[in-house]
Amino acid sequence: MRTTYCGLISRQHIGQEVTLCGWVHRRRDHGGVIFIDLRDREGLVQIVCDPARPEPFRVADSVRNEYVLRVTGRVRERPAGTANPNIGSGEVEVLAHAVEVLNPSLPPPFLMDDDSISEQVRLEYRVLDLRRPQMQKNLRLRHRVAMAVRRFLDQHGFIDIETPMLTRSTPEGARDFLVPSRLHAGEFYALPQSPQLFKQLLMMAGFDRYYQIVKCFRDEDLRADRQPEFTQIDVETSFLDVPEITALMESMIRSVFKTVMEIDLPDPFPRLTYDEAMALYGSDKPDLRIPLKLTELTDVMRDVEFKVFRDAAHLADGRVAALCVPGGGELTRKEIDDYTDYVKLFGAKGLAYIKVNAVEKGSEGLQSPILKFLSLQAIQAILQRTGAKDGDLIFFGADRAKVVNESLGALRLKLGHDKNLVEPGWRPLWVVDFPMFEWDDEEKRWTALHHPFTSPAAGHEDLLECDPGRARSKAYDMVLNGWEIGGGSVRIHRQDVQSKVFRALAISPEEAEQKFGFLLRALQYGAPPHGGIAFGLDRIVALMAGADSIRDVIAFPKTQRGQCLLTRAPSPVDEKQLRELHIRVRRPETAKA
Amino acid sequence: MRTTYCGLISRQHIGQEVTLCGWVHRRRDHGGVIFIDLRDREGLVQIVCDPARPEPFRVADSVRNEYVLRVTGRVRERPAGTANPNIGSGEVEVLAHAVEVLNPSLPPPFLMDDDSISEQVRLEYRVLDLRRPQMQKNLRLRHRVAMAVRRFLDQHGFIDIETPMLTRSTPEGARDFLVPSRLHAGEFYALPQSPQLFKQLLMMAGFDRYYQIVKCFRDEDLRADRQPEFTQIDVETSFLDVPEITALMESMIRSVFKTVMEIDLPDPFPRLTYDEAMALYGSDKPDLRIPLKLTELTDVMRDVEFKVFRDAAHLADGRVAALCVPGGGELTRKEIDDYTDYVKLFGAKGLAYIKVNAVEKGSEGLQSPILKFLSLQAIQAILQRTGAKDGDLIFFGADRAKVVNESLGALRLKLGHDKNLVEPGWRPLWVVDFPMFEWDDEEKRWTALHHPFTSPAAGHEDLLECDPGRARSKAYDMVLNGWEIGGGSVRIHRQDVQSKVFRALAISPEEAEQKFGFLLRALQYGAPPHGGIAFGLDRIVALMAGADSIRDVIAFPKTQRGQCLLTRAPSPVDEKQLRELHIRVRRPETAKA
Secondary structure (H helix, E strand, C coil), X not given: CCCCCHHHXXXXXXXXXXXXXXXXXXXXXXXXXXXXXXEECCEEEEEEECCCCHHHXXXXXXXXXXXXXXXXXXXXXXXXXXXXXXXXXXXXXXXXXEEEEEECECCCCCCCCCCCCCHHHHHHCHHHHCCCHHHHXXXXXXXXXXXXXXXXXXXXXXXXXXXXXXXXXXXXXXXCXXXXXXXXXXXXXXXXXXXXXXXXXXXXXXXCEEEEEEEEECCCCCCCCCCCEEEEEEEEEECCCHHHHHHHHHHHHHHHHHHHHCCCCCCCCCEEEHHHHHHHHCCCCCCXXXXXXXXXXXXXXXXXXXXXXXXXXXXXXXXXXXXXXXXXXXXXXXXXXXXXXXXXXXXXXXXXXXXXXXXXXXXXXXXXXXXXXXXXXXXXXXXXXHCCCCCCEEEXXXXXXXXXHHHHHHHHHHHHHHCCCCCCXXXXXXXXXXXXXXXXXXXCEEEECCCCCXXXXXXXXXXXXXXXXXXXXXXXXXXXXXXXXXXEXXXXXXXXXXXXXHHHCCCCHHHHHHHHHHHHHHHCECCCCEEEEXXXXXXXXXXXXXXXXXXXXXXXXXXXXXXXXXCCECEXXXXXXXXXXXXXXXXXXXXXX | CCCCCHHHCCHHHCCCEXXXXXXXXXXXXXXXXXXXXXXXXXXXXXXEECCCXXXXXXXXXXXXXXXXXXXXXXXXXXXXCCCCCCCCCCCEEEEEEEEEEEECECCCCCCCCCCCCCHHHHHHCXXXXXXXXXXXXXXXXXXXXXXXHHHHHHHCCCEECCCCCCECCCCCCCXXXXXXXXXXXXXXXXXXXXXXXXXXXXXHCCCCEEEEEEEEECCCCCCCCCXXXXXXXXXXXXXXXXXXXXXXXXXXHHHHHHHHHCCCCCCCCCEEEHHHHHHHHCCCCCCCCCCCCEEECHHHHCCCCCHHHHHHHHCCCEEEEEEEECCHHHCCHHHXXXXXXXXXXXXXXXXXXXXXXXXXXXXHHEECCCHHHCCHHHHHHHHHHHCCCCCCEEEEEEEEHHHHHHHHHHHHHHHHHHCCXXXXXXXXXXXXXXXXXXXXXXXXXXXECCCCCECECCCCCCHHHHCHHHCEECEEEEEECCEEEEEEEEECCCHHHHHHHHHHCCCCHHHHHHHHHHHHHXXXXXXXXXXXXXXXXXXXXXXXXXXXXXHHHCCCCCCCCCCECCCCECECCCHHHHHHCCEEECCHHHHHC
């Protein structure tokens, strides 16, 4: 039907007759001649319809934006001075011999090069929105990323194995999407939150290296940038430990960035322990593009007069830390108040600070309401450890470590963006040596920081029982520019260790058997040492595309309320369908009960 | 943890020290020496543990089948006469210096080289079943097929785009799996039966070439070899018509067979119209490996005395046809009776036949109870058209064409297999020019033979209204060895044509708007001509693997009752979960109401 794509026409076609199919991107009448920018997925080309050829001219005169045309004509150089350097085919144009309308179009609700449309309208008219060059680019980028991943994994002996979508509900972690069974009245499948257990079973089945690019489902409240269905690059290997798995996976990510974007990521990725990340950045997913670090001050605040610092320094889980902002002395009172309000969102009770006017004058050169409550020794430690210079400002956090880390960690990010401190480029890292457990204040029990199948660090098996809070795991996260893009671990392959972890998590043997019996059984029949990782494809592509939201790298996303505005899903269904599935909808008053 | 795979050890490693990880496939004690066949995904290697090295010998002595070991040792040639030609590493063995038990195993319920285990047990112990070399081979084949498909499509400009799993229910065709929404009380998502409408929307969005290897869902009664979730290779292109799409897709299948199995499929594939396929094989998915064809006799039976033939020949939708079986004269009375019972399963009332003893004697050389009711002219036509030879037997079908085709088509297959007439090899073909509609006797209305978005053949638009039964479509099926492995069509891209088809299908404008409003709207904004196809990946891989069932090429399949015997899905769920989803289970007595 055509000889090539519009966007691929170039000088090398000059003199050739071509047939093109595409959409009318723009149509204008200029000096009695009609110019049409014809668009396809590869780009635009200018079609010229001269009144000297009455038939194509007549058709061209009738077309409007987004009509689908088939055009035959000869490629020629554009007249001097009329080249358009913004498009690939800008030096040439096609003089039309024939123009055929393959399909007309109603006037579209927005122009394809309008980038200011509300997301509501974009999602309702998603088909037109997807025609916009930026969306075309994003989804093709996604394809290239997925293909680069597949090629790398295929070359490294990983086997793509599909795991079930209709699986068993294990109410642990996030909420499941359920699917009522017709053949088994009153029973339900669950959509997988991840193929975690299946990939472990595949290792126990001896496949050695598995991967899958796979949809996962979580019925969570869609805060921030989440989707009820999202896509994971899911990987698992046998007989490798943390150093080998992380080395292999970072080389995959390097290969993808190189192949798709011609970007060289560092080799190897830097590596921080969880404790280091928390100490330096107050976060287990630090954005290394921001050149600010927290400074530890707990040890020097134990004896100061300032009660807030002293009390925090004496808490078992307390921390006092500083964040030095270069040039921060210029912050206004208003700005400092705003940052104080900001850290309060994370539980901080206030935001102490010191302005550094003249370092060489010691405490004389500083300016702060809290100065008089600090010892000389503490002030010296602050200046020395932060390396503050004249004109800097030092913020302080003092509270339980969790509050200090979250508030100063968030403040660090906010300051980085507000003050344009974010360095360009890509700053991946590994965060390793995570704690096995965190204490759940509400449920009064330990919960798994990763998941209950994560192996304890070598030698930490006994801590599972005697001091769970100190036990470290073989878990690792890959972080890129402040986003956790992948997380994984070496898994437990010994049934006795798995039982210990269940005990530490207060999961009874009966409950373990009921929920994970198939895993426990498989562990008894020669499970190999194994581990893996899952990457968030949506996030990786959104980062690469510089998209504001993962919705911009998903063809048909849901809104924050879980709706597809295009197809109007979810929707009511026939009573007959519900009957077949042995369920009924609760009446609203019952639902509230 | 290891230097290479067990199955890759060969002569070239002789003299080298290697470290291997794997499972104890077999362990035997021979002349005081312990021999272990160690297995990993690449195959087996023989480990020798000599009592001269007490430590590895002691460990080796304690291991049992399916223990996971790590073995270090030196590769050496096997003593003369002890090579094992059945395994890749059969000329060598590894003399163990160190043997470490990475994980013990309970005695497995079956041996890994036992091919006689019941499917029930295999599915319950799927992890062990998947260790069997045949299952390893099947799933690796599946991976290679998927990868070959992706490479081909990527090279041909197809973009892998993910479509939603949580979508809108359109109760048309098969039954949907439903997913209750938590955020929208009383509303439901449906799992996709195929991404049909989304891929059409992607063409309207200008992506030009799309593909996806994607899970699809149908909540049907699982007769024969179906699964509630199955995998489609889903493809769609713009601006191509039937010849180009079929040419491209058959070259993909050729490329996959060549890449994965080094098999050359014919180029081009033969092509039959639906009418030809029915006339010659009584089936729209003929198995061309069976060299039997139906012979048309309707025209010569109009005036014969034999009422069964004459009546069928006079029916508006009647047919009389013959199936000549070379050497069929040897069939016993019992066998002929059995075949008569067999065709009755397909609605035939009987199975007339003629034994051909001596062709040159004309009707004198024939033997049949119906002979005396046939005219000479009819007998001559039978002999001439079937080309029957001495010793052949000719079966007859006479009824409505549907019954004749189904019964003789099935008889043809059965005879082909019973009489070992199936020729080896791969016989793909296209079946094209399908009818648009078929008449539903129960619902008294036309239904779509493919789906309601299939384009009518050029010039058949008017037949949609005046004579729907005669309208042909731009649909095509790819058939391989009697299996429909792919089906597709050029789609409707003009809203007026789509409306005509909905009218022919007795779908009211209101119903169309409610169910397919988003498609109809998209058709108004410049939809390009487009078409595509969907291949059944499970079937293709099962055919290639020579598997009895698609369950043998799926890692974790469901039973015929939709159950996963490994994880025990589906299962009852917490009342709390149901409450959150605003549903309740109907009590059994209510369900029956």
